[in-house]
Structure formats: C-alpha cells, structure tokens
Amino acid sequence: MNTYLKDKVRWVNNKVISGEQLFFFAFTISLIASFVVNTTFMIYLRINQVNWFNYFALFLLVIKIYIFDSFNWKEYIAITITLALAFFSWKNTQINTVMIMFGFILGAKNINFNKIVRHYFNVNFVLLLLIILYSLLGIIRNLAFFRGDVFRYSLGIDYSTDLSAYVFYLCLAYCYLNYRSLNWKKFIGILIIDTIMYLITNTRVDTFLILLIVPVIVLATSSVKTKMKKFIVSSFWYLNIILPYTFVLLTYYFTFGNPIMxxxxxxxxxxxxxxxEGFEKYGVTLFGQKIAEHGWGGAKGLTMMKNNPFGYFYIDSSFIRLLIINGTLLGVITLFIIAFISIRETIHHDYLLPSILFLVVLSSMIDQHLLEITYDPFLLSFLSIVPFNLNGGSQNDKIK
Incomplete structure (x- = not known):
C-alpha cells in the first residue's frame, strides 16, 4: 500500500499538476483575496466570505507540504508544530494573516524565489492599478483621512499608510528583480513615485524608506567594495536581529519622563x-490573544476619526504585535527566520536579501505588514531556492 501511494503521488506530480503549479495557484488566490480584504470593496462584502479563499489556499499548501514536498521526519515535526502554533494563534486572535503567511513560508520549498517575487509583483501591481482606477471612477470609495489640516487619500485602500506600504513593497520587489540595471534614471523614477505617494498619503515613514531602497541595494550589490562598504553590508544580518529587539525594549520601557523617548x-x-499601553493592559502570551483594537482603517475607522478620535487604539509595530497579539513563540520563530535568511546569504557574501530584509525590518518596526502575504513576499525565501544573485552560479540568470 505504501509503494502504491508513492507511485500514485509520483503519477499525479508528473502527469496532472506539480508542486510548483499548486503553490502558484494558491499564491494567486491568496494574493487576490488578501488584497481585496484591504480595500473599500469590503463595504459590500463579508470578511468571512473572502477569507474562505485564503483557507482554501492554505489547504492547497498543506497538500503540497505533506504530499509533494520531501522533508525528513525531524523537519516534518518542526513544520507540523509551527503550523499548529499558527493555527492556535489564529483561533486565539481571530486574525488569520500570520497563519496564512506561515503556510506560504513553509510551502515555498523548492520554488525559485525570483519567480515568487516576480509573481507577487505582477499580481499586486495589476491589483493596485485596478483598485486606484475603481476609486477614481467612483466605483468604490476613496477614503480621505486627515492629519491636522492635511488630507490623506487612500485611493480605494483601507487607509493611506496601507496604500504607501503597498508602493514600498512593490518598489522593493522591483529593485530586487532588477538590481543589476538600477541606475540614476530608475532612481529618479522611484523618487517621482515616492513624491506622488507623499502628496497623496502624507505618509512619512514609507516616503523615507522608499528613498533608502536604491542606495541600500546599490551598496549591497556593488562589485567594488571598500572596507567601509564591506563593513556596512556585512552588518545587515545582525541589524535585522538587534533593531527589533531594541524597538521592543524602547516600547516596553517607554515613559513620558524621558524627553528623548x-x-x-x-x-x-x-x-x-x-x-x-498594549504591554501594560494585555501583557505577553505564548500562543496569542484577542485584544480590542480601534484603528482608522476602512469606512468605520474614518467615522471614528471624525466622531471619536480619542477612541483610537492600535498596535502598529509588527514585532510588538507578535509579542502581544500573536504570541511569543511565533515571534521567536519569525525572528529566527529573518536571522537565518540574513546569515545564510551573508555567509555566501550575497548581501541583496539581507539588505532587503533590513529595509523590511525598518518598516516592520513601525508598521504591521511583516507577516501579511499581500505585502511581504521576502520571508518566503526561507525554504525556497534563492538564486546566487552576486556570486555567479547556474541559477544566476534572470528568471524569464
């Protein structure tokens, strides 16, 4: 029977569908569903209905992991425990984004990472253009928030900072795929996009981070490296560990008695x-907990901003959310994944991914998108096949 099942799986893999095709089918479903959840289309849709598409995508990933992929028994135990932790976090928090993300991180084994990023870029770029068009045509609402007397538009996305985050991650993906051809013309193009996004959203963090993308990636991928350049690019891996830890400490020990803080x-x-406030009111748990948050996002958030601005309470930082909402165990695993990718690439003197993750970590200290598949595809490099971007090798050619 065991031999029969193996032969059957082999036949399915060779004749009907491959693990890679299954992955990208699930990836497409989840990218679309997760994107829609972050738009004003949700005024007309129910969140549970859209989430079923994500759960179906996760089901396909589980099939890929346990049937199409090949792990040893220790790896299967570790994978099963991680998926179980993500499942319990979802049940405790009623937030499914982390569970979906871990499904893709573990399901990306043997998939070319360049293909993943290219697929992410193509799908999200089209979705973002369509949603902006729909909002400008009045098909869906273009919510206008404000800071002081400055209006901040979201162009069909739930909140203006989420719109700028989409642009930030798309710029990261574009530069990752095209780092060899980055030049002053493309830098000016990114600068123009950044300026337009700032005028529309008035978002400071992403505006600054988008400005950093090109110089950081050019520095990381430059073939000519002085001692100073080598020191900087070799520092990305441990900055990706130290910065989240430092931000957690700053938050935990924050006091109004310290003028610098x-x-x-x-x-x-x-x-x-x-x-x-989150640390004080809710503390830290191992498996996550549900907490009451009231943010500005969406039509309800806009109404609250206008009528009850003092009711706002939202934990933005991805790392703080991991500790307070999703659970310490998943937080430790996430930090391990970031550190593993960064150290692995640095050991091979390939600094492109560590530099990307450095920018992602900077963003995630402020925003909540680290473990949201609709924004961040870069953690999927954990088990996927990462081409040798800087040091040659048979996979160094651009994926067509």
Whole structure:
C-alpha cells in the first residue's frame, strides 16, 4: 500500500499538476483575496466570505507540504508544530494573516524565489492599478483621512499608510528583480513615485524608506567594495536581529519622563505610547490573544476619526504585535527566520536579501505588514531556492 501511494503521488506530480503549479495557484488566490480584504470593496462584502479563499489556499499548501514536498521526519515535526502554533494563534486572535503567511513560508520549498517575487509583483501591481482606477471612477470609495489640516487619500485602500506600504513593497520587489540595471534614471523614477505617494498619503515613514531602497541595494550589490562598504553590508544580518529587539525594549520601557523617548514617540506618531499601553493592559502570551483594537482603517475607522478620535487604539509595530497579539513563540520563530535568511546569504557574501530584509525590518518596526502575504513576499525565501544573485552560479540568470 505504501509503494502504491508513492507511485500514485509520483503519477499525479508528473502527469496532472506539480508542486510548483499548486503553490502558484494558491499564491494567486491568496494574493487576490488578501488584497481585496484591504480595500473599500469590503463595504459590500463579508470578511468571512473572502477569507474562505485564503483557507482554501492554505489547504492547497498543506497538500503540497505533506504530499509533494520531501522533508525528513525531524523537519516534518518542526513544520507540523509551527503550523499548529499558527493555527492556535489564529483561533486565539481571530486574525488569520500570520497563519496564512506561515503556510506560504513553509510551502515555498523548492520554488525559485525570483519567480515568487516576480509573481507577487505582477499580481499586486495589476491589483493596485485596478483598485486606484475603481476609486477614481467612483466605483468604490476613496477614503480621505486627515492629519491636522492635511488630507490623506487612500485611493480605494483601507487607509493611506496601507496604500504607501503597498508602493514600498512593490518598489522593493522591483529593485530586487532588477538590481543589476538600477541606475540614476530608475532612481529618479522611484523618487517621482515616492513624491506622488507623499502628496497623496502624507505618509512619512514609507516616503523615507522608499528613498533608502536604491542606495541600500546599490551598496549591497556593488562589485567594488571598500572596507567601509564591506563593513556596512556585512552588518545587515545582525541589524535585522538587534533593531527589533531594541524597538521592543524602547516600547516596553517607554515613559513620558524621558524627553528623548517623548521626542522619538512624537516622530513615530505615538506608536511607542500605544505599544507600551498594549504591554501594560494585555501583557505577553505564548500562543496569542484577542485584544480590542480601534484603528482608522476602512469606512468605520474614518467615522471614528471624525466622531471619536480619542477612541483610537492600535498596535502598529509588527514585532510588538507578535509579542502581544500573536504570541511569543511565533515571534521567536519569525525572528529566527529573518536571522537565518540574513546569515545564510551573508555567509555566501550575497548581501541583496539581507539588505532587503533590513529595509523590511525598518518598516516592520513601525508598521504591521511583516507577516501579511499581500505585502511581504521576502520571508518566503526561507525554504525556497534563492538564486546566487552576486556570486555567479547556474541559477544566476534572470528568471524569464
């Protein structure tokens, strides 16, 4: 019977569908469903209905992991425990994004990472253009938020900072795929996009991070490296560990009695305050917990901003959310994945991915998108096949 099942799986793999095709089918479904959840289309849709598409995608990934992929028994145990932790986190928090992301991280084994990023870029680029068009045509709402007397438009996305985050991650994906041809013309193009996004969304963090993308990637991929350049690019791997830890400490020990912390909190739009409040009110759990958050996103959030602005409470930082909402165990696993990818690539003197993750970590200290598949495809490099971007090798050619 065991031999028969193996032969059957082999026949399915060779004749009907491959593990790669199954992965990209699931990836497409989840990218579309997760994107729609973050738009004003949700005024007309029920979240549970859309989430069923994500659950179906996760089901396909489980099939790929346990039938199409090949792991040893220790790896299968580790995978099963991780998926179980993600499942319990979903049940405890009623937030499915982390569970979906871990499904894709573990399901990306033997998939070329360049193909993953290219697929992510193509799908999300089209979706973003369509949603902006729909909002400008009045098919869906273009929510207008405000900071002081400055209006911040979201162009069909739930919130203006989410729109700028989509642009940030798309710019990251574009530069990752085209790092060899980055030049001053493309830098000016990205600068123009960045300026337009700032005028529309008035988002400071993503505006600054988009400006950093080209110089950081050019520095990381330059063939000519001085001692200073080598020191900087070799520092990305441990900065990707130290920065989240430092931000957690700053948040946990935040006090209005420290003028430096107060100024930093003001720069970060009060994120240290809300994070510290989260630690104080809810504490840290192993498996996650459901907490009451009231953010500005969506039509309901806009109504609250206008009528009850003091009711706002939302934990933005991905790393603080992991500890307070999703659970410490998943937080440790996430940090391990980031560290593993960064160290693995640095050992091979390939600094492209560590530099990308450095920018992702900077963003994730402020925003909540680290473990959302609709934004961040870069953690999928954990088990996928990462081409030798800087040091040659048979996989160095651009994926067609």
């Amino acid at each position: 107060v100024k930093l909190n003001r720069i970060l739009s009060g994120r240290l305050t809300y994070g510290e």
